[in-house]
Amino acid sequence: MRLQLALNVRDIDEAVDYYAKFFGATPHKRRPGYANFAIDEPPLKLVLFENPDASERINHLGVEVFDDASVRRAGARLEAADILTAVEEETVCCHAAQTKVWSDEPQGLRWEWYVVTDDAPDDEAPAVACMPDGGCETEAHTEVCCA
Secondary structure, three states: OEEEEEEEEOOHHHHHHHHHHHHOOOOOEEEOOEEEEEEOOOOEEEEEEEOOOOOOOEEEEEEEEOOHHHHHHHHHHHHHOOOOOEEEEEEEEOOEEEEEEEEEOOOOOEEEEEEEEEOOOOOOOOOOEEOOOOEEEOOOOOEEEOO
């Protein structure tokens, strides 16, 4: 398991350069307007969305796990606590197929608990940040369907 931090950045090249130096790592995946780092130490999935007009730097937070059972257990726990916002099965988003559950914390931060089931289903897919309502936020703030 590792925590995920998804950030909105002004300039993707500048951000990738900085975080590569900061963590001493190369991006795991790089697409136009999008990059992610799968860092072992500290265990972190850092996701960068080029979104220069974003009002917030934090896009969303997450917990990446490595099997479907962990996502199902998290979903059951969130549902029992009455804080489950959405469930997505095999959603193609952020250049990967994922199964995930969402929860919104009281002040509005979006959290996802997810597993990547296919790391590169379509290299030409646009970079999007999935939203718990089933839509996605592109760099231009337009809504499209994640599924």
